[in-house]
Amino acid sequence: MATLSCKSCGGTDATKSGFVRGLQRYRCRTCGCNFTNTPPTGKPAAMKAMVVLLYAMGNMSLGMIGRILVVSDVSVLRWVRAEAEALPDPAVPADVKVLVLDEMWHFVKNVRPALALARL
Numbered sequence: 001m002a003t004l005s006c007k008s009c010g011g012t013d014a015t016k017s018g019f020v021r022g023l024q025r026y027r028c029r030t031c032g033c034n035f036t037n038t039p040p041t042g043k044p045a046a047m048k049a050m051v052v053l054l055y056a057m058g059n060m061s062l063g064m065i066g067r068i069l070v071v072s073d074v075s076v077l078r079w080v081r082a083e084a085e086a087l088p089d090p091a092v093p094a095d096v097k098v099l100v101l102d103e104m105w106h107f108v109k110n111v112r113p114a115l116a117l118a119r120l
């Protein structure tokens with residue numbers, strides 16, 4: 001028999017506490033949480049880490065990552081957002097000013113539109 005551990009605190013001291021959906025239910029003596037001896041749900045952390053790498057470094061779309069890993073694109077989006085929210089704020093020096101460059105405007109201003117499109 002596999003070791004029995006609480007899904008909330010990880011404690012191994014548990015007592016039987018009836019049945020739920022045909023499965024034996026246990027009650028943790030440490031935290032009082034009820035649980036069954038079933039494998040944890042959800043995708044492994046390694047898959048989520050690979051999703052973040054593919055999105056950030058592989059420049060793949062959320063939908064393409066989802067199709068490759070056979071998960072929904074919404075799940076991929078949630079994993080990427082969760083990792084992004086866990087990151088610390090970037091350290092930006094106070095003397096940096098926001099500068100928006102409109103390169104296309106400068107390009108079109110100096111060249112006729114037909115030539116500008118032809119050069120693209």
Ligand SMILES: [Zn+2]
Binds near residue numbers: 008009
């Ligand atoms: Zn517990």
